[in-house]
Amino acid sequence: MTSIDLVDPATGETFGTAPACRESEVDAAVQRAATAFTTWRRSTPMRRQAALLAIADAIEAGAHELADLECRETGKDRAVVLDEEIPQSADVFRFFAGAARTMPGAATGEYLDGHTSSLRREPIGVIAQITPWNYPLMMAVWKIAPAVAAGNTVVVKPADTTPSSTVLLGALASRHLPEGVVNVVTGDRDTGRLLVTHPIPAMVSITGSTRAGIEVARAAADTVKRTHLELGGNAPALVFDDADVAEAADGIIAAAFYNAGQDCTAASRVLLQDRVHDEFVAALTVRAEAARTGPLNSAAQLERVTGLVDRLPGHAVVHCGGKRLGERGFFMAPTVISGLRQYDEIVQEEVFAPVVTVQRFTTEQDGVTSANGVPQGLASSVWTADATRAARVAVELDFGCVWVNTHGPLVPEMPHGGFGRSGYGKDLSTIGLEDYTRVKHVMTRSA
Structure with missing residues (x-):
C-alpha cells in the first residue's frame, strides 16, 4: 500500500x-459496513442512544490524545482544542443520542376510505462520508453521530493531510458499537473517488470545497446515490452606520481569524456603510x-x-498583512484589504485564510445586494442597533444562517447548511x- 506524508503546518516538516x-x-x-447494517438498522433507539452517550464519554476521556493528534x-x-472543540464534539454525540429517540413522523390515519396509512422513517444504508482538513475531529463527529x-453505518474518509484524529475517533466509537458500524479509510482524492463510486453506499455526505462537492455530485449521479453537500462559504458581515464600532470590530475580527480564517463561516467579507467606513477600517486594522x-x-x-493577494487590482488598498509570515511553516499575516469591488477575484472567491476584504455601501438595499452577490450562501451577519432593520435584512440575505450582532456561534439544536454553491x-x-x-x-386495506 502506498502512503501519504504527514506535514506539521507550523514547521513545514x-x-x-x-x-x-x-x-x-x-x-x-464498505463490505464491513454493509454487513453491520443488516443488524444495526434494526437496533432500537434506546440502544443507539446508549452507544452514542458512551462515545461522548470516550471522547472526553481521550481528550488529550485527540488534541495531540x-x-x-x-x-x-x-x-482551544481542549476547551472548545473536544467539549463540542462530545456534546454533538449527546445531542444526537437524545434525538435518536424523538424521530418525528406523521400520525397514522385513514386518508382513503377503508385504508390505513402510516409512515416509516428508516435508515438509508451505508453512508460514504468525506471530511475536510480545517476541523478534522469535529467534522467527523458531525457526520458520524x-x-x-x-441506524445507518458509515465509511469515513478524512482529508489526506489530517487523518489521525478521525482514525482515533473511529477506534473509540468502535469500542461501543457493533463491528463495522463505523469504518475509517485514509487516503487522497483517488481514495475518495473509490468510495463515492462504490456501488454499495446509498448516500454520500461531504463537507469540503465547492469544487469537491461538484465532483462528488457528478460521481454519485452514475449510481443515483443521495448526496449531502456542505460546501464552501464566503460570509458577509454587513455593518450599518449605527452599529457599535468597537463591539462589531471585535466580533468580526474574532470570527474572521478563528482557526486562521480556515472556517466556512469566517467573516471574510466586511461590508461597511459609508458613514462608518473609515473608522471601521481603522478599527479592523488595529x-x-x-x-x-x-x-x-x-x-x-x-x-x-x-496568489489571490498578489493579483489584487490596482484599486485595492492593503492596510496590513498581505504576505507570508516568516519562513518556517505556512503562516499568513493577518490581512485587511479595502477599496474592493463586487466582482474582484478576492471578493468572489472563498479565501479561507486570515484575510478580511472590505467593501463600501450606501443604502440598505446596496448592502444586501453586495452581500448576496457571490455564488456561495452559507452564513452571514448583520450589525445594527435597529432591530426592525435587522429583522428586515435577515429576510433578504440569501444565506443558510444569519447572525445579528454576532458572527459564528453554532449549537447542535440548530441546523447548519447553505444555499447556492454552498450546497444543500x-x-x-x-x-x-x-x-x-x-x-x-x-x-x-382495513375493510
Missing part, C-alpha cells in the same frame, strides 16, 4: 505517513495587526492565498438527523 487506501481496502470497509496535523492551539443515530493566528493547512493553501443538506439539529433517513408509506 514531515513527521509521519498515513496509508493511501486503494480499491481492496475501500471495498473491505489534531494539533500536530493542523497547527491549532492545544488549549447523526448517521449512526438514525485588531488585525495585534492578532496572532495559526498556520494554514499546507504549502499549497498558502500559495493559493498569497443540513448538519446538526433534528433536521440533520432526518437527512440520514428515508420515508416509506405503508398503506393497509
Whole structure:
C-alpha cells in the first residue's frame, strides 16, 4: 500500500505517513459496513442512544490524545482544542443520542376510505462520508453521530493531510458499537473517488470545497446515490452606520481569524456603510495587526492565498498583512484589504485564510445586494442597533444562517447548511438527523 506524508503546518516538516487506501481496502470497509447494517438498522433507539452517550464519554476521556493528534496535523492551539472543540464534539454525540429517540413522523390515519396509512422513517444504508482538513475531529463527529443515530453505518474518509484524529475517533466509537458500524479509510482524492463510486453506499455526505462537492455530485449521479453537500462559504458581515464600532470590530475580527480564517463561516467579507467606513477600517486594522493566528493547512493553501493577494487590482488598498509570515511553516499575516469591488477575484472567491476584504455601501438595499452577490450562501451577519432593520435584512440575505450582532456561534439544536454553491443538506439539529433517513408509506386495506 502506498502512503501519504504527514506535514506539521507550523514547521513545514514531515513527521509521519498515513496509508493511501486503494480499491481492496475501500471495498473491505464498505463490505464491513454493509454487513453491520443488516443488524444495526434494526437496533432500537434506546440502544443507539446508549452507544452514542458512551462515545461522548470516550471522547472526553481521550481528550488529550485527540488534541495531540489534531494539533500536530493542523497547527491549532492545544488549549482551544481542549476547551472548545473536544467539549463540542462530545456534546454533538449527546445531542444526537437524545434525538435518536424523538424521530418525528406523521400520525397514522385513514386518508382513503377503508385504508390505513402510516409512515416509516428508516435508515438509508451505508453512508460514504468525506471530511475536510480545517476541523478534522469535529467534522467527523458531525457526520458520524447523526448517521449512526438514525441506524445507518458509515465509511469515513478524512482529508489526506489530517487523518489521525478521525482514525482515533473511529477506534473509540468502535469500542461501543457493533463491528463495522463505523469504518475509517485514509487516503487522497483517488481514495475518495473509490468510495463515492462504490456501488454499495446509498448516500454520500461531504463537507469540503465547492469544487469537491461538484465532483462528488457528478460521481454519485452514475449510481443515483443521495448526496449531502456542505460546501464552501464566503460570509458577509454587513455593518450599518449605527452599529457599535468597537463591539462589531471585535466580533468580526474574532470570527474572521478563528482557526486562521480556515472556517466556512469566517467573516471574510466586511461590508461597511459609508458613514462608518473609515473608522471601521481603522478599527479592523488595529485588531488585525495585534492578532496572532495559526498556520494554514499546507504549502499549497498558502500559495493559493498569497496568489489571490498578489493579483489584487490596482484599486485595492492593503492596510496590513498581505504576505507570508516568516519562513518556517505556512503562516499568513493577518490581512485587511479595502477599496474592493463586487466582482474582484478576492471578493468572489472563498479565501479561507486570515484575510478580511472590505467593501463600501450606501443604502440598505446596496448592502444586501453586495452581500448576496457571490455564488456561495452559507452564513452571514448583520450589525445594527435597529432591530426592525435587522429583522428586515435577515429576510433578504440569501444565506443558510444569519447572525445579528454576532458572527459564528453554532449549537447542535440548530441546523447548519447553505444555499447556492454552498450546497444543500443540513448538519446538526433534528433536521440533520432526518437527512440520514428515508420515508416509506405503508398503506393497509382495513375493510
